[in-house]
Amino acid sequence: xxxxxxxxxxxxxxxxxxxxLECTVEGTSNPNLYWYRQAAGRGLQLLxxxxxxxxxxxxxxxxLSASRPQDRQFILSSKKLLLSDSGFYLCAxxxxxxxxxxxxxxxxxxx
Amino acid sequence: xxxGEEDPQALSIQEGENATMNCSYKTSINNLQWYRQNSGRGxxxxxxxxxxxxxxxxxxxxxxxxxxxxxxxxxxTASRAADTASYFCAEDSNYQLxxxxxxxxIIKP
Numbered sequence: 001x002x003x004x005x006x007x008x009x010x011x012x013x014x015x016x017x018x019x020x021l022e023c024t025v026e027g028t029s030n031p032n033l034y035w036y037r038q039a040a041g042r043g044l045q046l047l048x049x050x051x052x053x054x055x056x057x058x059x060x061x062x063x064l065s066a067s068r069p070q071d072r073q074f075i076l077s078s079k080k081l082l083l084s085d086s087g088f089y090l091c092a093x094x095x096x097x098x099x100x101x102x103x104x105x106x107x108x109x110x111x
Numbered sequence: 112x113x114x115g116e117e118d119p120q121a122l123s124i125q126e127g128e129n130a131t132m133n134c135s136y137k138t139s140i141n142n143l144q145w146y147r148q149n150s151g152r153g154x155x156x157x158x159x160x161x162x163x164x165x166x167x168x169x170x171x172x173x174x175x176x177x178x179x180x181x182x183x184x185x186x187x188t189a190s191r192a193a194d195t196a197s198y199f200c201a202e203d204s205n206y207q208l209x210x211x212x213x214x215x216x217i218i219k220p
Contacts, residue, residue, distance in 0.1 A: 004153070034207070043199060043210035044154075059207075090153060095201070095208045097141055102153035 002027040006091045006103025013110055019064075019078040021106050023091030026072070031093040033074040034100075035066055038088040047089075050074060086110045117200060117211040125219050130187045132214040134200030135180075142203045143176055143183050147196045148213070154199065157185075190218045 003026040013019060025031055032051050036044040046059045048066035056066050063082050067075045074091060091103040118133045136143065142161045146154040158174045160167045160183065167174045173186040187194055195218045201208040 006153075041213075041215070043212045044208075046207055049207060088151075092154075095144075096203060099144065099156035099159055100146075100154070100201075100208060102155070104153045105151070107151065 002031070002093050002101040004091055004093055004101050004103035006106060008106060009104060010107045011109070013081050013108065015083055015110055016080045019076070019081050019085070019108070021076040021089055021091075021108075023074045023076075023103055024072055025074075025093050025101075028072075028093065030071060032096060033068065034092040034095065035074065035076050036090045036092060038090060038105075040088075044090065048076070081110045083110050117198075117214050119214060120212070121215045121217070123217040123219060124190060126190055126192055128190055130190050130194070130216055130218075132185045132198050132216070134183045134185070134211050136183070136200070136202040136209070136211075137181065138202055138204040138209065140178070140202045140204055143174075144201045144203060144208065145172075145174060145183075145185050146199045146201065148199065149196050157198075159203075187216075190216075192218050192220050194218050 005024045034049045035047045038044050048058055050056050050068045053068055064078050086109050089106045092100045094100045116135045140162050142159050144159045145157040148154045158169050160174050160176045171188045176183045197213045197215045199213045200211045
């Protein structure tokens, strides 16, 4: 099975600072990769998905961007964080016609 | 994206009792999946039920699917304290999973 490595687990950043969250995948090749954000007590909101290197699709307009520089690496970034970017961010692999594997998440607090 | 709905939002039962959670979805699905999330952690896959299946079992878990009503249910039998978590359904449609808001399950010892 796959393992999703996501770090850091928690992050406190000032408003206006940059962001880089990294996710790497083990145990599969050419996975579909996803970045989700989860508000407290809510379901998952899809932010970005990628079907291959350099291929990024965005689901919602926002202050964030994503990149996939390698097959099993997916990065979530921001040039200048807003207070509204606070949340729980999850990286996932798979999910189409098969189970999805999730990282342990990053709790981002923008102060 | 259209989000499915789960019912109830929260459920608190005694250890040993059965817990039933329901999920309604909106699209034509390839399959429907159930996941569990412990507080502040990632999600863990429980069961995937395909659109041509009506019932599926895995240990103490039983999932049903009614495509005519666009609904699914998750039954956990003989609940344990360790089952305390949030449970989410996700409809697999096209390129993404569409997630419900989840049911928060608390098992009282």
